Amino acid sequence: MTDSTTNQQSTLKQLLQLPVLVAALGYLVDMYDLFLFNVVRVPSLRELGFEGEQLFEEGAKLLNIQMAGMLIGGIVWGVMGDKRGRLSVLFGSIIIYSLANIANGFVNSVPQYAICRFIAGVGLAGELGAGVTLVAEILPKQIRGYGTTIVATLGLVGAIAAYFVAELFAWRVSYYVGGGMGLLLLILRINIFESKIFVDAKNKHIERGNLLMLFNNRKRFVKYLMSILVGLPIWFVVGILITFSPEFAKAAGILEPINAGKAVMLTFTGQVFGDVASGFLSQYLQSRKKVILLFILLSLSFILVYLLVPVSSPYSFYLICAFLGFCNGYWTLFITIAAELFGTNLRATVATTVPNFVRGATIPLLAVFKLLKPDMGIMYAALIIGVFTVAISLIALWNIEETFTKDMDYVE
Numbered sequence: 001m002t003d004s005t006t007n008q009q010s011t012l013k014q015l016l017q018l019p020v021l022v023a024a025l026g027y028l029v030d031m032y033d034l035f036l037f038n039v040v041r042v043p044s045l046r047e048l049g050f051e052g053e054q055l056f057e058e059g060a061k062l063l064n065i066q067m068a069g070m071l072i073g074g075i076v077w078g079v080m081g082d083k084r085g086r087l088s089v090l091f092g093s094i095i096i097y098s099l100a101n102i103a104n105g106f107v108n109s110v111p112q113y114a115i116c117r118f119i120a121g122v123g124l125a126g127e128l129g130a131g132v133t134l135v136a137e138i139l140p141k142q143i144r145g146y147g148t149t150i151v152a153t154l155g156l157v158g159a160i161a162a163y164f165v166a167e168l169f170a171w172r173v174s175y176y177v178g179g180g181m182g183l184l185l186l187i188l189r190i191n192i193f194e195s196k197i198f199v200d201a202k203n204k205h206i207e208r209g210n211l212l213m214l215f216n217n218r219k220r221f222v223k224y225l226m227s228i229l230v231g232l233p234i235w236f237v238v239g240i241l242i243t244f245s246p247e248f249a250k251a252a253g254i255l256e257p258i259n260a261g262k263a264v265m266l267t268f269t270g271q272v273f274g275d276v277a278s279g280f281l282s283q284y285l286q287s288r289k290k291v292i293l294l295f296i297l298l299s300l301s302f303i304l305v306y307l308l309v310p311v312s313s314p315y316s317f318y319l320i321c322a323f324l325g326f327c328n329g330y331w332t333l334f335i336t337i338a339a340e341l342f343g344t345n346l347r348a349t350v351a352t353t354v355p356n357f358v359r360g361a362t363i364p365l366l367a368v369f370k371l372l373k374p375d376m377g378i379m380y381a382a383l384i385i386g387v388f389t390v391a392i393s394l395i396a397l398w399n400i401e402e403t404f405t406k407d408m409d410y411v412e
Contacts, residue, residue: 069121074356081348097123098182129352149279274329
């Protein structure tokens, strides 16, 4: 057996160890539950008695409430992840969002729906950051990019699964399935272990999870802010262009109704391929920033296509959604950079709050979109916001350091 073969087997063994697989499966359930609302928004609200423009208005309210929950949850779970450990978040978050989604299947009014989405949002906020932090800390720096790619890619399969489950079952049953999967995964988590890097920091009694540390130092605050702004285009695409794809298709002149669930499914199918491509390209180029730059520019190109190029058939529209998803494939690298930019005592706080602040940015972006939409029309309102988010993300990317070879064993 050659040294090359031995090294490959060792790498594969490290990538397939239980904590990596369990973190990946957790994100799969997380993404299923997170995007199930996007998929079942229309049928669920119709059953509750809404039609026409009300589907947009009520859907936007519920989405905002879910994102508000994620903002709060991101802070709570992030701090807990650094103070009590990554595993405490992986256990606590999955219990909360699993039970909330089961309860969501029993709602009979919008206020009940809103409560469930808020609680689910709080729970969902902890999964990705804790999982990526754990994986980044237990894997060698040469292959941690592969590990986080596995986590994010398998997670996106959950978003795709949400569409197929919703196609096969009623929307209430779809929520039960998500909650049930989470509770089953909880059993697997009993056997996973904490990262040695975190345990060492804990034993040294280093201050951990102090949220104020992100704001009381100008250099650290700027680094934190830039790491958030890099991801804005991803959630502009998902939170506005794809969530409200039926409304955009109608404005584009497509006569046949567009299925929002199918648009979500195709977008995340594209993102699976994008995440794999960006992860491997990053390993090949040994750079996170170069690959993120490429994907942001690709995203801008397809945002312009989506909003400005005349499309006459649903097939063409769905194809553009898939390409937009592919361009969102720097999500993995974006979270990985956030985890790598900060020391062990703040890493979970950052890796958990950053993606949730980006998700939460849907709230102000949607508010501006609704403000511009009556006067400018749906297409040009979205265009202004899309170009703005891309410009901000490029400025932010310019101002953060390359982290590909950075050692994880350090503190702030």
